[in-house]
Amino acid sequence: MLQRFYAYLQVDRLFLLGIFCFSYFLVISNRVRAGMVSWYTFTPEAPIVTFFSALLIFLLVRYCLNRFQHNDDGQLSWLKMLQIIFVSLLVYLAANNSISVLISVMFNTVERNFSPNLLLSKNLGDIVDVVLFAGIYLARYHWQAASRYQQQVADYNQQLAQLTIQQLKAQLNPHFIFNALNTLDELISVDQKQASRYLHDFAALYRLSMHNATQQLVPLAQEIEFAEYYFKLMQTRVGPGYQLIIDPALRSSQSLLPPFSLQLLLENVFLHNQGSLAAPLLVDISLQQQRVVVSNPLQPSAKKTRSGNGIGLTNLAKQFLFLTGRNLDINHANQRFSVSLPLLEEQPRV
Template sequence: MRQFFASFYLNKYFLAFIVIFAYLESVQIRYFFGRKVDWYLFTPEAAVAQLFNAMLLFVIIGIVIKRFDEQVSLSRAIRVFVISLLIYVLGNNLLSYLVALSFGTVARNFNEASLTSSNIKYVMDVFVYGGFFLAHYYFQKNQEDKAKLANLEKTQMQSQLAQLKAQLDPHFLFNNLNVLDQLIEEDQAQASAFLHDFSDIYRYVLQSSDQQLVPLDDELAFAQRYFRLMQQKYGQAYRLELSGEVPTQAFLPALSLQLLIENAIEHNLGTELSPVAIQLKISEMSLKISNVLKPKKQVKKGGGRALQNLRTQFELLGKYSMHIKQNESTFEVTIPLIFENEH
């Protein structure tokens, strides 16, 4: 029985409310009919009887919900209410008839006046106590369903983010191994320095791989280390320009800035005489990275996948969106900053 009541969220606070309400109702009814205050007004036997009826009603409603429908909707709640009303009224009449029959008082207790009075009381019991029960049950059920849905969405989001990160990490690794391969052929000493720096950078990649978000300060530091790594291959063909103050408690998905810098380098041809300036501007709520367009003649197949991957990460994290703007001369990406109290 305890498990049965627990399945309908009938905790001690709700039951305490029912006990207090039943007692106050019995006091009110006695005063309404007696119009006097005495010790009998406050005796609890009527409240106990009413509490018994209420618990019987709760059991009936619980069985109806279990038998017919547990889903939350207004039409289903009305159906449960009507079925429970009919069962409660008919059940009480049958029980009263059997008691009257055993004591030989059928004629006195089952005349028109007494039947009307008792059935009105039964109906009012269902409306009052049944209303309390259904309101409490469907509210708690709705809260539980919302929590389950939120947990499901969170689990799905974490799973999708993990899949996206799993795509990004090899992407980062293979791209830089290609750079290392080229440097080995051109300059072994530079390749050795590149490999040393790359090991430090990839350590950050591994450490942040299991985090949805990382502090903006860490991302900026990592992006600058990554850019210095790229300069070992390209020299001064690309320039990184940072501006703006870093907000406190701001976060980004891991590797966001590295991905955007890499995108600018991969798709634009810079030289030392005509370098590509990559501008990174930090504002209060967002970060914008832009570059002058100097498209390469040959671009890797599958270009744009990394940007789409990053856009999807922001969408999965909630009400955040990444904006891409391009005209004839510039390419610009704006990403929102995520603050500690928002995640």
């Protein structure tokens, strides 16, 4: 029974306990202001009556809300709130005065209880009670509606961020596959045995990529392993003119990265630079102040390279902005190109 009452009013025990305490101290304050300072000041009969009056007002306001509030967002205009308070006030005054008349008739005290002064004083007190307790209830109602709306906005933003990240991943993965298949196409025309080995390595790498693609973040050590496989795969075509140096501290780090981050940066190295035995291109992956830094000397290719579609680095930057709130640090100075990726220590709450 009580649970149904709480559910109808959309309140809990703590709120009603607060209303009872408020009623109790309100009555004590009124008695003290009237000069009634004695043991009677703290007796509970008047606070109990005030508390049950508050419950009746809450019921009236709840009924009006159910009748007048038709939208689902729970928002009330000032005009609607005044309308609810006014209707609740009329019903409350009518009910209270009707009950008072019945009791007075039963005990034959109509003339004494309905003198002009007493009637005015009683109705003014009832008006104050309705405005006070209806205002408290509507304030709570508005707070609950605002909390629900904020939660809906937070849920929407989380879903939007998750969807956007998945869309970015969906763009990164085909980008990787497209370039890998182009490499395989070139190898087939040069050396079929080497192409077969390349296809075997590519299949193993792609299985790992499929696992990573389902993750929002992967361990840094796993991302390093994936980058090494990718680099070795590319060396099958371009030869030993490209060398990879990895900071040993990266392998023991517990930090996290979005999947395919390092692979994308290495892909850009191969796309825009040229290495040879005479002038090897040394790609360095290091750990610097909780950031992974991928750097290489600028050795532009003498021949025209196949240009990328431009979405890779841009989308990677968007991913890091969503997940960390920080941007990539791209540095192009002193004949070196470097990209610094911020690391995460735990899964973000996006």
